[in-house]
Amino acid sequence: MVPILTGIEPADVDDMLAILDELIAYETVALTPNLDLIHSVRDRLEALGASVVLTHHVDGTRANLFATIGPDVSGGIVLSGHSDVVPVDPADWTTPPFEAHRRDGRIYGRGTADMKGFIACVLAMAPTFAALDLIVPIHVALTFDEEDGFHGAPVLLADLVDRGVRPAVAVIGEPTGLRTVGAHKGCYEYRTTVTGMNGHSAAPADAVSAVHYATRWIAGLLGLDEELVARAPDPSPYAPPSTTFNVGTISGGQGRCVVADRCWFDWEMRPVQASDAAFVKERMAVVEDFLLADMWAVHPGASIETEVVGEIDGLEWEESSPALELMRDLLVNTSGPGGVGVDGVLPVDVVSYGTEAGLFQAVGIPAVLWGPGDIGVAHRPDEFVEVADLEACLSLLVRLGSHLTR
Numbered sequence: 001m002v003p004i005l006t007g008i009e010p011a012d013v014d015d016m017l018a019i020l021d022e023l024i025a026y027e028t029v030a031l032t033p034n035l036d037l038i039h040s041v042r043d044r045l046e047a048l049g050a051s052v053v054l055t056h057h058v059d060g061t062r063a064n065l066f067a068t069i070g071p072d073v074s075g076g077i078v079l080s081g082h083s084d085v086v087p088v089d090p091a092d093w094t095t096p097p098f099e100a101h102r103r104d105g106r107i108y109g110r111g112t113a114d115m116k117g118f119i120a121c122v123l124a125m126a127p128t129f130a131a132l133d134l135i136v137p138i139h140v141a142l143t144f145d146e147e148d149g150f151h152g153a154p155v156l157l158a159d160l161v162d163r164g165v166r167p168a169v170a171v172i173g174e175p176t177g178l179r180t181v182g183a184h185k186g187c188y189e190y191r192t193t194v195t196g197m198n199g200h201s202a203a204p205a206d207a208v209s210a211v212h213y214a215t216r217w218i219a220g221l222l223g224l225d226e227e228l229v230a231r232a233p234d235p236s237p238y239a240p241p242s243t244t245f246n247v248g249t250i251s252g253g254q255g256r257c258v259v260a261d262r263c264w265f266d267w268e269m270r271p272v273q274a275s276d277a278a279f280v281k282e283r284m285a286v287v288e289d290f291l292l293a294d295m296w297a298v299h300p301g302a303s304i305e306t307e308v309v310g311e312i313d314g315l316e317w318e319e320s321s322p323a324l325e326l327m328r329d330l331l332v333n334t335s336g337p338g339g340v341g342v343d344g345v346l347p348v349d350v351v352s353y354g355t356e357a358g359l360f361q362a363v364g365i366p367a368v369l370w371g372p373g374d375i376g377v378a379h380r381p382d383e384f385v386e387v388a389d390l391e392a393c394l395s396l397l398v399r400l401g402s403h404l405t406r
Helices: 013-025 035-046 112-131 152-163 210-222 225-231 274-296 322-331 357-362 387-403
Strands: 051-056 063-069 077-082 101-103 106-108 138-143 169-172 180-184 187-195 244-252 262-270 303-312 348-351 367-369 384-386
Touching: 013 112, 013 387, 035 051, 035 063, 035 112, 035 138, 051 152, 063 112, 063 152, 077 112, 106 112, 106 387, 112 138, 112 384, 112 387, 138 152, 152 357, 169 322, 169 357, 180 322, 187 210, 210 244, 210 262, 210 274, 225 244, 225 274, 262 274, 274 303, 322 367, 322 387, 357 367, 384 387
Parallel strands: 077 138, 077 169, 169 367, 180 348
Antiparallel strands: 051 063, 063 138, 101 106, 106 384, 180 367, 187 262, 187 303, 244 262
């Protein structure tokens, strides 16, 4: 086990909170522009001497950032977070969601936990990192649209591959409650559109109801649940233990007395193993063929089409992962829920939600989740992060700096 040196001071908490205030004020809802935030971070890091590369969405309104602090050598540690947040309804909030409010030892605001709190800690420590004599670089990665389709990270990672940049480890700062997460389920997201033929509701057999066939398709999907429970690993490290589905939105039709000619729905599955995704696709192809034969008997132009929004594989468990080794070194002799005690054992969790960690792993960068905040308050009104968690995050980043200093 590598000893952690001392002598580096954490960033000032008030400075970090001021950065968090600024980050929360950027309304970077997924699929909307994030350039103001990204350009602000770029300017901040370039002023410290960091090398910064931006990669953009095809429409130019959103960008990823990849910054390098320290020597221009291979390896190094990526500290990664997504810049986007989920939508809000201000009426559900006690205080304005895009303003940071401090009360009872907590900072409230959209993205405080997921995951601008972590980003604020990294940016607050950036001047310290820049002043160190680092052996290998510390990289800062910010992505767009993680919360809706994981569109940004593949663009950033493709650029790293093209440029031959190969960090040794990525720490994804998701709100894990300061615990290390070594594996998680995949996240496969889709939109299915059913096209039928409209008509008068008094004669539904003369038309093809897209809404009716959409519900039959969904019923077929949900009907696979018991088989997926039987397919789950035994024992399964996940809760729930098997691959799951969710139909999140559905829309179609023109009115109560009109047979709907169009219906679409957004759905996802969270596979615990890649074979489950293949199983679901094969079974749903059979269901779809049956439904289409029924629809075509009335209207040959009917269709069922599924668009892949994103298919993000999970973070696979690796017993000897360099990412877990790094966290073991950083958390040795630390108190708290995720600390390594005198027995030298690192507590490692698995989770059911999806992150960008599997994408890093897929291009050969071992990854781990660790960050301040509680995933249970993410995506909810009055989202918050404990100031104590942010202070613990700063302390871990101090240990990272010491770990990578000559």
